[in-house]
Amino acid sequence: MDLLAGFTWPEIAIALAITFAGAFVRGVAGFGMAIILVPVLALALTPVEAVLVTNAVALLVGLSEAPRLLRDAERSAVAISVLVAIATAPGLALLAITPAPMARMLIALVAISAFFAILRSGRAAAPPGPATTVFTGLSSGLLTGFAGMPGPPVVPYYVGRAVPRTTAKASMLLIFTVAALAGLASGAALGVMHWRLALLGLLLFPAVLLGNALGNAASARIGDTAWRGFVALVLAASALAALVKLLQG
Template sequence: MAAFVAAFVRGLAGFGMAILLVPLIGLVIRPGEAVVVSNMLGLLIGLVGARKVWNVGEKSAGVIGGLAMLMTPLGLLALFATPPAVARVVIAAVAIAAFLLVLLPAKPGHAPGGVETGLTGVAAGLLTGFAGMPGPPVVPYYLRRPIPREVARASMFTVFLLTSTASTAAALALGLASWRDAVFALLLFGPVLIGNHLGGLAFGKVSDALWRGFVGLLLGVSGLLALVRLFG
């Protein structure tokens, strides 16, 4: 059920699956394994409609995603070198930070330069490896600008596909992923596929203002949920 809901949110908002899923399954399995499973799911669902997403999104998504791919292995190594209790705290803090970043005032007419784009890619890669959450730097990068929501959503999808690919490949190459992680991801893929499809249908029926409001609400709820789960 958690996988279905998280995937529905992804299909509607353009992100959020990892933010919702990692803190939850990280309480059942080790945080490192939860991140690996989440990134495997991100890769599988990201391949669905990948060509269409690439054509709609900004070219900046390729730059951010490429840099993130280079940094993801470093974040993954840091995760597996961190005690599980500390990792859970950091992952919860990342979810809260995502909400706070989106609350910052929008920048009408702002066009990010090379430095901002590069830093977004680096941060996305490190957070992909450590928390399975490239969203905190990527979501504000696109949502705080007056671009069409279809472009913002497609751009985020592109970045997340690239980061999921890098994280999965790095986990396999470094011996940090096991066959059990792959089986777990495959078992969850059915609910994820259905939830993502239904979320995509809902995306086409909501207004831009409602969509952006939902994105902010999602980040706030996910951060609160992570804290409740952490201390409860």
């Protein structure tokens, strides 16, 4: 299995299991795959590799849903996506020069920040102003490059507002698809995107499709209140897991 050189079978098995779980959460909540997948992959791979593999599977599943996402997303998602694409390369460049232990700690802190961000968000009906939108896009791009996690700024932007669940999910997932593409393009430009990472992403893709499909089916059977509660639960669990890793490290 020369094509898998550099990856052990235990690493691949763990990645498949975590990818399935992360994709299921993505299907239900509209986010969460990167928050779950990157910290775990970063234990077996380098942080840069973990981010790029996550971007690969996120792009593949996002492209499979592109028509629906473009139809249902809020117009603000397009503006945020452009800003994400601009800011991703600087974030990845910063990750590439950050020592691995520090990068893992910062990635864990990103997961914790997502939980507190959603707790502080309100339920306003009106969309945020231009300044908030610009900050959301740029910070999401930086986090895409550095942690493979565009979600912490984006989730409160949509979930914290009184918008339909279908609109919130489609808007977030459209942004995350663009973020994944920007992350891979930035990795290639910086010379850190290698063929074996793309291969691992393709290997994980069936688990993503299955987990995402089951998550979407589960999401269709719950109401908005239960969905928002699940979103908060996912963020809380991610924050707790990240905190445990910090205390153990």
